[in-house]
Amino acid sequence: MKDVAGRAGVGLKTVSRVVNGEPGVTLETRRRVQEAIDALGFRRNDSARVLRKGRTATVGLVLEDLADPFYGPLSRAVEEVARAHDTLLINGSSAHDPCREQELALALCSRRVDGLLVVPAGPDHRYLEPEMNAGIATVFVDRPARGIAADTVLSDNHGGARSGVAHLIAHGHRRIGYIGDLPRIHTAAERLRGYRTAMEEAGLPVRPGWVSLGSTAPERVRRAAEEMLGGPDPVTALLTGNNRVTVTVVRVLAEREPHRPVALVGFDDFELADLLRPAVTVVAQDAAGLGRVAARRLFDRLERTDLPPAVVELPTRLVVRGSGELPPAG
C-alpha cells in the first residue's frame, strides 16, 4: 500500500479508502490510486481487512435450489441476522448435487467466510472437517450432516407428517397416500416415517401403491398421483411431502370431477394456498425460524468456540384451511 500511495501521491488512508470501497474519495483521486494499483501489478483483496480484524465479516450459505420458495424466507432470515452482526451473506445453490455442494462450500471457505450454513445435498460431510478445525463455524440446516458432529437445525419432520395424516384419519379417511421426495433425502424419509407412524397408530394398513417417493419434477408427481387415484385400490386422501409436490397435486386434483373430491394435506405452506378452492390444509414449517436459529447459532459459535455441537428441532404447525377436512368420497 505504501508503494501505491507514493505512486499516486496520496496518503495511506486514502489508499485504504479506495481499496476498501469506502466513501470520502473523489472520483479523480480514486482513478489515480487505481492506476497506481494497476501499474504496480496487483489487485485489491481482503488481506488488509483480515489482518486488521482477524475476520472477513462474511458468512456463506449453501442452499439446494434458488427457485424453491421454501428457501426464500430461510435465506432472508439468515441475511437479517447477518446484517445485525454487520456481516455480509453470500450464498450459492447446489442444485441438489452433492458434488456441487462440496465445490461451493469449499469455494466459500477459500474465500475466507467466517462461517458457513449448509443445507446438505450430499451424504458425506467429512470434507468440511479441515475447514471446521481451521475455525470456520459451520451449522447445518434442514437436514443433518453426515459423518461429522455439527450444529444442526431441523424441523420436526416426523411429528409434522404424523399430525397431518392423523388429521386426515380423524376426518374419516382410511385409504391415504404419501407422495414425497427422493428417499435418500432426510426430510423425505422422516416425513414418510411420520406417515407410517400415524397409519400404524390407527391400525391402518399401508398398501404398496400408496407410497411414492422420487423426483419432485411435475411429470413424475403427476403420474404418481394419477396412479394412486385410479387403479383398483384408490386413495381418498393424500399427504404431499413438500411444497413442490403439493403444487403439482393441487393441479391434478383441480382437473378431476368435483363430485369425487380427494382430501389433501401438504407438508410446507406456500403462497396463495388460502386462496385456492378448496384452500389447502398444510403442515407448515417455520422456514424463517430455521434460518434465524441456525444463523444465531453460527454467530454464537463464532464468539464461543467451546460450544459442543447441538441439534435443534423446530415444531411444525397444522394450518387447517379446507382441503384436509373433506370427507372420503362415496
Next chain:
Amino acid sequence: MKDVAGRAGVGLKTVSRVVNGEPGVTLETRRRVQEAIDALGFRRNDSARVLRKGRTATVGLVLEDLADPFYGPLSRAVEEVARAHDTLLINGSSAHDPCREQELALALCSRRVDGLLVVPAGPDHRYLEPEMNAGIATVFVDRPARGIAADTVLSDNHGGARSGVAHLIAHGHRRIGYIGDLPRIHTAAERLRGYRTAMEEAGLPVRPGWVSLGSTAPERVRRAAEEMLGGPDPVTALLTGNNRVTVTVVRVLAEREPHRPVALVGFDDFELADLLRPAVTVVAQDAAGLGRVAARRLFDRLERTDLPPAVVELPTRLVVRGSGELPPAG
C-alpha cells in the same frame, strides 16, 4: 506450498489437491497436510488456483431480495449458464438497499470473481468503474446502471404495461388504476409510463387517485387498492406493477362482493395464477431469459474484452386467463 509439502511429508501435487478440495487424498493424508498448513500459520486461499489459470472460475450475482419469486428463475438460469462454463455462482441480496448493493458488489469483487451480475438497488454505479477497469466483467439486469456505460438486460417494461392497459381498455374499461413500486425504481417508472401511454392513446384521462406508487408491503398496497375501489371516483380495473403488488390485490379483490368484480392485469406472472378464481391475466416477463441472456453476455465479455456495452430488451407476453377480461361492473 513447498514448506507445507515438506512438513507433511507429501508431494506438491498432494498439497495442491488438499488446498483445492479435490478428491484422491485419504482423510489421514488430508489431516496431515492441514496440520502442516495450520502449524505454518497460513490459510488456504485461491491464490494458487488464480496463478495457474488467471481466473477463479466464479461469478457473482447481486439481487434485491432472496424471497421474491421473480429472482428464483432468474438466478437459476444464471447458475445454469455458469455451470455450463465450469463456473461457480455466488450471490447476495441487497435487500433493496443501495449501500448494501455496493458493499456486496465490492465484497464479491474483492473475492476475485471473474464477473458480476447486478440487479441495481441504487442510483449510482460509478463505484464499480475501478473494478470493471481492472477486468471484472459486469452486466446489469432488470434495471440499468446509472452513471456508467455497461451491458444491460431489461424487460420491455413500458411496452408490457401499455399492452396490459390496452387489453383492459379493449374489454370496455375507462376507469383504470395503477399500483406500483417506489417511483425511483426504473421498472416501476417504466411501467407507469406504459400505463399512461395506453390511457393517452385511448383518449382517457388519468384521475389523480388512480396512480399509487410506493412500497410493495401488503399494508401499503391494500390501502391503495381500497382507496381506488372506494371513494367518489372508483376504478373498474387495475394494473398491478409487479408480482408482490398483484398477490396483495388478489387478496383484496377476493374479499369484495362478487357481483361487483374488478378486472385485473398483473405485471409479472406468479405460481398458481391460473388456479385462482378468477385466474389472473398477467404481463409475463421472462425472468429466466433475463438471467440467461445476461449471464451469456457476461461470459462473452470475459472472452472478448473489446465488446462495446449493449442494452438488450426482452419482450413481455400477455397471458390471458380471466381476470383481465371481466367487463366493467354495472
